[in-house]
Amino acid sequence: MKVLKTPQEWAKVRIEILAGGQSIGFVPTMGALHVGHMELVKASLKKCDFTIVSIFVNPTQFNNPKDFETYPKTLENDLKLLKESGVHAVFAPSTKTMYPTESEMALSFGSLENVLEGKYRPGHFSGVGLVVSKLFNLVKPQTAFFGQKDLQQIAVIKRLVADLSFQIQIEVVPTKREADGLAYSSRNVRLSDAERKTALILFDSLSKAKKELLDGQEWFAVRQNIEKDFQSSADTKLEYFDLVHPESFKLYSSFDSSQKSSICVAANVGDVRLIDNLPVID
Ligand code: AMP
Numbered sequence: 001m002k003v004l005k006t007p008q009e010w011a012k013v014r015i016e017i018l019a020g021g022q023s024i025g026f027v028p029t030m031g032a033l034h035v036g037h038m039e040l041v042k043a044s045l046k047k048c049d050f051t052i053v054s055i056f057v058n059p060t061q062f063n064n065p066k067d068f069e070t071y072p073k074t075l076e077n078d079l080k081l082l083k084e085s086g087v088h089a090v091f092a093p094s095t096k097t098m099y100p101t102e103s104e105m106a107l108s109f110g111s112l113e114n115v116l117e118g119k120y121r122p123g124h125f126s127g128v129g130l131v132v133s134k135l136f137n138l139v140k141p142q143t144a145f146f147g148q149k150d151l152q153q154i155a156v157i158k159r160l161v162a163d164l165s166f167q168i169q170i171e172v173v174p175t176k177r178e179a180d181g182l183a184y185s186s187r188n189v190r191l192s193d194a195e196r197k198t199a200l201i202l203f204d205s206l207s208k209a210k211k212e213l214l215d216g217q218e219w220f221a222v223r224q225n226i227e228k229d230f231q232s233s234a235d236t237k238l239e240y241f242d243l244v245h246p247e248s249f250k251l252y253s254s255f256d257s258s259q260k261s262s263i264c265v266a267a268n269v270g271d272v273r274l275i276d277n278l279p280v281i282d
Helices: 007-019 035-047 065-070 075-085 116-120 124-139 148-163 186-190 193-198 200-214 219-231
Strands: 002-004 024-029 050-055 089-091 143-147 169-173 236-244 261-269 272-281
Touching: 002 007, 007 024, 007 089, 007 124, 024 035, 024 124, 035 050, 035 075, 035 143, 035 169, 050 075, 050 124, 075 089, 089 124, 116 124, 116 148, 116 236, 116 261, 124 148, 143 148, 148 169, 148 261, 148 272, 186 272, 193 200, 200 219, 200 236, 200 261, 200 272, 219 236
Parallel strands: 002 089, 024 050, 024 143, 050 089, 143 169
Antiparallel strands: 236 261, 261 272
């Protein structure tokens, strides 16, 4: 497995790959790799001849400096995992390489900015859009893989690809969960044992709400009950629990089984912010 630190190193390798007629699959990550990331890797290895994974904790997408500082970094272990899984190359640039000068560019994703992650993490999607554009321009893959775990991010990336005419196919990989339902996340390692148990409230509340909706209950009442569950759970703070169209992110005020819908949640468990989502109607 090749570990590349600069775009120039990758450019040389890329020429050889293309000369050999191989297709390139790309998995962008912020490292601290877990089983969820490895699902994206597996999907790329299956679809593409050559898989490159990037590891870069992107400062411009963190609206909270403390979250950036405490973001787990486990490069050595990440490289070991990727090598064992058969990944061909890793792009692990420094911040200076990605941002030689401080970027003042901002990207706006219209209505996606006004709800859920866009609303609660101002500037987050601008940073995501910026770093993904840079990575797409540098890596130039045919296909890039993203997790359904970050559902709104997928909508942002699809907008980016359409609006900036990236010739890159986007593949979406379903959320990988632990046996009890908690979605794998790099932030889970920051949970204490007690918080790890408490964190299950995210998946439990999504599952409960989905069942109640499909049983015919009103969204308004379903959400109210979930809010009560969070209020009575010590150490959790609910940020949002919303029913949305999974592509436009239009907020629904009521459930309609003839329309696509997903429930999205964000909550703090202790001081760890977690997000999750569940499709209700695919
Ligand atoms: P991150 O390192 O958190 O930026 O995540 C990198 C990619 O992995 C993103 O496309 C995420 O959506 C995806 N991802 C993170 N957690 C999971 C999971 N539990 N299942 C599937 N994909 C995931």
